[in-house]
Amino acid sequence: MKAVRVVGYHENLRLEDVDKPEITGPHDVVVKIGGAGVCRTDLHILEGQWAEKSQVRLPYTIGHENAGWVAAVGSAVTNVAEGDKVILHPLVTCGLCRACRDGDDVHCENSAFPGIDTDGGYAEYLKTSARSVVKIDDRLEPSDVAALADAGLTAYHAVAKSSRRLRAGDRVVIIGAGGLGHIGIQVMAALSPAEIIVVDRNPDALKLALELGAQHGVVAGGDHVEEVLTLTGGHGAEQVIDFVGEGGSTSEGLRMTRRAGDYHVVGYGENVDVPTIDLISSEINIIGNLVGSYNDLAALMALAAAGKVTLHTAKYPLDRFQDAIDDLDNGRVRGRAILIP
Incomplete structure (x- = not known):
């Protein structure tokens, strides 16, 4: 063969x-x-x-x-x-x-x-x-x-874990709307009542994200963290799922995460660098996700x-x-x- x-x-x-x-x-x-x-x-x-x-x-x-x-x-x-x-x-x-x-x-x-x-x-x-x-x-x-x-199974695994902690009125940020992210958006829309905010550098990817069930699309590359914070009332999202994991997305993802919220890492390529005192004072959970x-x-x-x-x-x-x-x-x-x- x-x-x-x-x-x-x-x-x-x-x-x-x-x-x-x-x-x-x-x-x-x-x-x-x-x-x-x-x-x-x-x-x-x-x-x-x-x-x-x-x-x-x-x-x-x-x-x-x-x-x-x-x-x-x-x-x-x-x-x-x-x-x-x-x-x-x-x-x-x-x-x-x-x-x-x-x-x-x-x-x-x-x-x-x-x-x-x-x-x-x-x-x-x-x-x-x-x-x-x-x-x-x-x-x-x-x-x-x-x-x-x-790709779909990895996205489902992270989203299913995240969705169990979400309820009506909550917000979730999905970083990356590409191969994994566009699946994750659909799974989140199917499993959770939360408001979905998607961050991506590509406007076409964000257009697709809105068609797939997201409520907001934020173009990365400028003041996108502040834009997400504005959309979440200044608090950040209860759940953040990072399908990128490099190029600065980890520090930005943590900044978008609400106190006592969860930051899910799916994509990889850089280190997660956060002072332990910040983890303690905010009670943010950093969660790794495999397939x-x-x-x-x-x-x-x-x-x-x-x-x-x-x-x-x-x-x-x-x-x-x-x-x-x-x-x-x-x-x-x-x-x-x-x-x-």
Whole structure:
């Protein structure tokens, strides 16, 4: 089969012929890929940022946002059958450790991460496990929802945590209305009665944010922090979700957070630098957010099937992988880039 491989760091990806994955264990599921999301993490992988953490052996197939159709199943698989339309939780988990038994499988002690530390979905087929496949509604197509497997799931996870602390009359600030942020806005509008304020440098992104359920759009790059404070009566928002995490957004996000509020960090790239006395005196919580759980993904797909979350995509054939990578790296993708074998 055809697969897009990492052959070396700081080198271009390469399309190669590799063996199609086969069922080797009772809980294995082989999926025919219908769509694979192109994520900024993939750029970081090519830069070598994940080399030490993942310990992956090169060459390997990249791609961790995947959806498609079940092609084969192991002897003990009962939750899906050949032909089922599925989206894949990004982790392959054990089901036996404490985190898995708590439903917090993203922190599984014995996980594999296709596309990060083992072969992923920039390919015609991918092997995963029964624990990782979520059946999707017949109204949804794999290429339309693939990036919800990570970008959408990460956004849902942070927003769901945040929304539990919000009530009518509260305000939430969402920093960044791009690939993750535009999903987060929709999830927040679906889950919470709070007033949504979106901050982004791109006026077109803010226009989309208002169409997706935000009440206010604030252009970053000037006195946007003061503008947010004005919109929140001078107090800041009860919840701030930062999908950027660099370029000064962390200090600005904390300034936009109300006393006893929560600042959620999702994007990464810089340090959070805050005097401990400020944390104590304001009782602001700084909360890190990783990708969501299997149950989070199932809930997100229910919102997608109900038409409450729509992924904006730019689609590319698999052999145009370099165009997709270049477009993402140069800011030419609105929403998420999707590779289709």
